[in-house]
Amino acid sequence: MDNRYIIIMAGGIGSRFWPLSRDEKPKQFLDIIGTGETLIQQTYRRFKDACPEGNIFVVTNADHKEIVIEQLGIDPSRVLGEPFRRNTAPCLAYGTFRILKENPDAIIAVTPADHLIVKEEKFNEVLQSCFDFAEGNDALITLGIKPDRPETGYGYIQADQKKPVKGHRNLLKVKTFTEKPDIDLAKVFIESGDFYWNSGIFIWNIKAILSAFEKHMPDMYTVFNEGRDLFGTKQEHSFIGKTYAECRSISIDYGIMEKAENVYVMCTDIGWSDLGTWSSLYEHSSVDKKGNSLIRGEIFSYENERNIFNISPGKIAVIQGLKDYIVVDSDDVLLIVKKEEEQNIKQYLEDVKNATKEKFL
Amino acid sequence: MDNRYIIIMAGGIGSRFWPLSRDEKPKQFLDIIGTGETLIQQTYRRFKDACPEGNIFVVTNADHKEIVIEQLGIDPSRVLGEPFRRNTAPCLAYGTFRILKENPDAIIAVTPADHLIVKEEKFNEVLQSCFDFAEGNDALITLGIKPDRPETGYGYIQADQKKPVKGHRNLLKVKTFTEKPDIDLAKVFIESGDFYWNSGIFIWNIKAILSAFEKHMPDMYTVFNEGRDLFGTKQEHSFIGKTYAECRSISIDYGIMEKAENVYVMCTDIGWSDLGTWSSLYEHSSVDKKGNSLIRGEIFSYENERNIFNISPGKIAVIQGLKDYIVVDSDDVLLIVKKEEEQNIKQYLEDVKNATKEKFL
Numbered sequence A, B: 001m002d003n004r005y006i007i008i009m010a011g012g013i014g015s016r017f018w019p020l021s022r023d024e025k026p027k028q029f030l031d032i033i034g035t036g037e038t039l040i041q042q043t044y045r046r047f048k049d050a051c052p053e054g055n056i057f058v059v060t061n062a063d064h065k066e067i068v069i070e071q072l073g074i075d076p077s078r079v080l081g082e083p084f085r086r087n088t089a090p091c092l093a094y095g096t097f098r099i100l101k102e103n104p105d106a107i108i109a110v111t112p113a114d115h116l117i118v119k120e121e122k123f124n125e126v127l128q129s130c131f132d133f134a135e136g137n138d139a140l141i142t143l144g145i146k147p148d149r150p151e152t153g154y155g156y157i158q159a160d161q162k163k164p165v166k167g168h169r170n171l172l173k174v175k176t177f178t179e180k181p182d183i184d185l186a187k188v189f190i191e192s193g194d195f196y197w198n199s200g201i202f203i204w205n206i207k208a209i210l211s212a213f214e215k216h217m218p219d220m221y222t223v224f225n226e227g228r229d230l231f232g233t234k235q236e237h238s239f240i241g242k243t244y245a246e247c248r249s250i251s252i253d254y255g256i257m258e259k260a261e262n263v264y265v266m267c268t269d270i271g272w273s274d275l276g277t278w279s280s281l282y283e284h285s286s287v288d289k290k291g292n293s294l295i296r297g298e299i300f301s302y303e304n305e306r307n308i309f310n311i312s313p314g315k316i317a318v319i320q321g322l323k324d325y326i327v328v329d330s331d332d333v334l335l336i337v338k339k340e341e342e343q344n345i346k347q348y349l350e351d352v353k354n355a356t357k358e359k360f361l
Helices: A039-047 A062-072 A088-102 A120-136 A183-192 A206-216 A218-226 A236-246 A252-257 A278-283 A339-356 B039-047 B062-072 B088-102 B120-136 B183-192 B206-216 B218-226 B236-246 B252-257 B278-283 B339-356
Strands: A004-010 A056-061 A079-082 A107-112 A140-145 A156-164 A171-178 A195-205 A263-268 A293-296 A298-302 A308-311 A316-320 A325-329 A333-338 B004-010 B056-061 B079-082 B107-112 B140-145 B156-164 B171-178 B195-205 B263-268 B293-296 B298-302 B308-311 B316-320 B325-329 B333-338
Touching: A004 A039, A004 A088, A039 A056, A039 A062, A039 A107, A039 A120, A056 A062, A056 A088, A062 A079, A079 A088, A079 A236, A088 A107, A088 A206, A088 A218, A088 A236, A088 A252, A107 A120, A107 A206, A120 A140, A120 A171, A120 A195, A120 A263, A140 A156, A140 A206, A140 A252, A156 A183, A156 A263, A183 A195, A195 A206, A195 A252, A195 A263, A206 A218, A206 A252, A218 A236, A278 A293, A278 A308, A278 A339, A298 A308, A298 B339, A308 A316, A316 A325, A316 B339, A325 A339, A325 B333, A333 A339, A333 B325, A339 B298, A339 B316, B004 B039, B004 B088, B039 B056, B039 B062, B039 B107, B039 B120, B056 B062, B056 B088, B062 B079, B079 B088, B079 B236, B088 B107, B088 B206, B088 B218, B088 B236, B088 B252, B107 B120, B107 B206, B120 B140, B120 B171, B120 B195, B120 B263, B140 B156, B140 B206, B140 B252, B156 B183, B156 B263, B183 B195, B195 B206, B195 B252, B195 B263, B206 B218, B206 B252, B218 B236, B278 B293, B278 B308, B278 B339, B298 B308, B308 B316, B316 B325, B325 B339, B333 B339
Parallel strands: A004 A056, A004 A107, A056 A079, A140 A263, A293 A308, A298 A316, A308 A325, A316 B333, A333 B316, B004 B056, B004 B107, B056 B079, B140 B263, B293 B308, B298 B316, B308 B325
Antiparallel strands: A107 A195, A140 A195, A156 A171, A156 A195, A171 A263, A325 A333, B107 B195, B140 B195, B156 B171, B156 B195, B171 B263, B325 B333
16 A cells, blocks of 8 residues: 555646636636535545555646645645646656655556546545556556547547456456547447547556656656656756756657557546536536536526536626527636537637737636 | 806616616716717716806716716816705706706706717707707707607607797707607607607706796795705705605606697707617627627627627627627626617616625626
8 A cells, every 4th residue: 555656647727728727727726617626636635545645746837836735735745846848748757757766666546637537436446456456567557438428539448358357347458549539430439339538547556657668758768767866856856847848748648558568448437527628517517407507606597508607706697598608707808609619719718819918828 | 158057967877787887886977888988078078168167067866976076077066966866857956946046047958967979069059059049938948869760768759840940940849748659659650750759958948947847846846946045055965855855756858848838849860879778889889890899898709790798998808609699797797698688687687686685786
């Protein structure tokens, strides 16, 4: 148990949730579904019984270290600040080498900070099973989510039904990874029954992941390995600054998972969502009789149907006659957009950036 | 010229423009069409060359005396505070007796503070002509606006085409007054060509209006007349407090204009609107290529048509896919309502009142 570690990846920007999610306070630091906890607080609580509390590390943008410490009440030495955004591979190299310094026998679970898991008890059982398998095996395990629709926004993992792992129910060898498919392919995946959504939650022992870095991303392995003695010392900060400047921006999926031979998928159904879109949020929030999701705010609603309303605290909204819209009111930005057009929010944000010199980001 | 006086009636609450118009700052004190002037500032400027500046009186709710003084830079002794809202008859009785005290030969033009007149030059000519006629005649003149549509929100005046006043073009005897007609009647009015909208702008000499009060509203005349020596003295304030408490709430139209025999209408076309609804505002504001009226605020507009947008200064709005809506964002209230449902705003405001204990009024 003392060898178990968690790395929470909290470096995202969540621009699809603008104007709620801002440079200063991205999505993971918001109570975006109105439960009373921010997403990173939910994530931290979800994992904290799975290992000694001191064994949880959070990797985040250096600008957000303070907010992590404040929201989690975590020992500041466990919050690793990234000087630049470099996707998940450098983030995990950093976390892994930091853990290596204090425990070369670590078994590590890796998780995004901003996902939702509704069936927490089931998740914990699954996690234990993965830890158990990872401890004694050179294996890279990913949690695969049983899909219930041909979602085109997720990556898919094909499991090899012929290669189950004995003694670990639902743990299978991985056959293929596919990045976001088009709708036709997604439908084929769903029908086949062999495909699972890639949750971005991984479990492995430290030797397995370091070997994988060495084999599949030798350049990144080399630069981090050169500083292996500096982690946990005063030199870590400047070493990371220099190293990140040289790093490619690349995901762990693309850099390692899609290439490695020793990848396993734990096929499960834990009520997972990456909360990557307002619509995915909508599916997980409570609604009124007309299907309106009143996530936040005091709303006087008349003849509205299937909208997502999110209004600043202390403000009221009187809304009439909207169907299938997203209405988000933050202190300095009002967003009204049809749900079906939400993929354009990023473009709108670009337009605002260009016109306002980033005042509203 | 020195006998000419203006009474600006600024006691309205403008609740149809909530949440922009608030108890604290009703419509007449707002730059509601985005011209850089508030409505009362526009009104004051429009009349100030028609008489000596010291001859303009403003009657307003006592709570709003300060804001009138601040917005107009007017001598505080010319701002008459009403202790209660009592409609236009008591308001004009107050103004008239106040003027009587300093000039028993006054000729008075009376105007609401919150209307729009686009053709200001033409209006000035018309006003001069009315003053000229009113000076030597026992006449109650109302400005009648040539209607361009069968509007059901206005009162209508039927002119007697057979009784034009010689030497005063377009000045006719009035035949009938009709309060807001239904749409069928309004259409008949328009087709007949004899009907004009009642603008609520009146011109008369002080003897004519005092006689009319005495004849048609003897109760109100009597109570005000009892205090005639107190106007302009230290006792005015307490006298008005007592008198208003006893007054009926009644309009000058209902109390006098509809009953008097000596009523004339100056038939004109001065680009007038009472700005009584968002839609009337819409007609007088500039629009973008898609017909959206961006009255106030920085708006990023995508695929919107024929909306009215009014956003707090310093805030931006990103709005997509709305057609024929009113969107008003004030500091503490967001209103989104279909243009065709705007008559319900008053009801929504009631609901908010009941639910929030008047916090948002």
